[in-house]
Amino acid sequence: MFGGPPMDRLRPLGGRKHVVVVGAGIIGASIAFQLSRRSIPVTVLDDGEPGYGASSHSFAWINATGKSPDYYHYFNRRSMDMWARFARELDADIGLTWGGYLQWESTQDGADRxxxxxxxxxxxxxxxxxxxxxxxxxxxxxxxTGPVLAAAINDVEGHVDTQKIVDACLLRASEAGAIVRTNSGATGFKMTQNANGETVVEGVETEMGEIPCDTVVLAAGVATTALAAMVGVDLPQQYSPGVVVRTDPQPPLLQKVSVLYAPQIEPGHSEIHLRQMANGVVQIGEGSQESLNRDDSQGHANDLLDRATKYLPALSGAKVSPVPVGFRPMPRDGFPAIGFCGSAPNVYMALMHSGVTLAPLAAELATMEIVDGIRVDALLPFRPDRFSSKGS
Ligand SMILES: Cc1cc2nc3c(=O)[nH]c(=O)nc-3n(C[C@H](O)[C@H](O)[C@H](O)COP(=O)(O)OP(=O)(O)OC[C@H]3O[C@@H](n4cnc5c(N)ncnc54)[C@H](O)[C@@H]3O)c2cc1C
Structure with missing residues (x-):
């Protein structure tokens, strides 16, 4: 129903065959880490610096609130529940902070929602x-708070420091033998026909030459669509800009809760969300996790800080810096796109929003599918072939 290559096209990678991971954001880095734990030789390519794509713009909230329908909620939740184990496996400081999520509403509409x-x-x-x-x-x-017409809390959500995760994943992968090439992106793919008559990628082209491979993982964030097109896969995305600003380090502002979602101050303004990172920096965004925003001016950053300060007066001495607009990797229907594709059987797609929440699960399942040649049922709703008329 949801596409993906038929079982007979899935073969265990086995042995020590070479995987090239294109993209070293949180998704590519996490997959490289898991592959290297299985002793698979990995080369990671990034056309910039690792973690500087969407991952560096992220609010980095680990959550399953606001994730509908049920199977998508459970998918996120399963990954949330894996974060503690993922952190243990990495054995590094990744700024993982739990404490839950608090939201309140000051209008009747907001309270009803x-x-x-x-x-x-x-x-x-x-x-x-x-x-x-x-x-x-x-x-x-x-x-x-101001007026409270309804408020809710959970104890199970948290946040992380995405750059620390990317760095830790790549460090662990390198220790296991992975090669990480920065400022050296994939510029094309060398295609060939295999013994079954399928068109497969045998090499990833870069400005520094071609890298032979047995499997390619495309985890290049918003650039994944263009790279997928080069191997004949249609993977459309929504345009999804977002802005999350940062203050200078502040003393601890919250005693327990890790993420706040506060109502609009007045009509015409959207809600704000904020979190304080382990280093004291406060991140502030507005609207929902999917809200579109392109205003990365100092004026907008000041406005967000002013609004946050009304709810948290201790922020009154803080300074805020505008962060350039970030672009969410966002498949056209908003759901993750994870898996091999019928038309490019040795290319594994890993494109998703909520990639911070989903990184542990996506990396573990992708590694199982790539290395063991199995097919994981939990990924069926999220197969990339759902967008393709060529999907099988
Ligand atoms: C404003 C904002 C707020 C967000 N808030 C949350 C949140 O609260 N919770 C949550 O779970 N998610 C959130 N997200 C989404 C989450 O950040 C992303 O889903 C996640 O970072 C995606 O990681 P990625 O590794 O797929 O992509 P990226 O981090 O974009 O990494 C892709 C990498 O690929 C590289 N690349 C591109 N082209 C090539 C090429 N040709 N060759 C080699 N490398 C290439 C890039 O340089 C980049 O480093 C947010 C995103 C944004 C923008």
């Missing part, structure tokens, strides 16, 4: 609950 969202999350067994204004104050005395 929040109640409907909680009803759905409760139906799926997600451990979130309503709380009142007094409980918010007891939990987080530094917050000035």
């Amino acid at each position: 929040l109640r409907a969202q909680l009803a759905e999350l409760h139906f799926w067994g997600y451990p979130c609950r309503f709380i009142n204004e007094r409980e918010i104050q007891d939990l987080e005395p530094g917050i000035v």
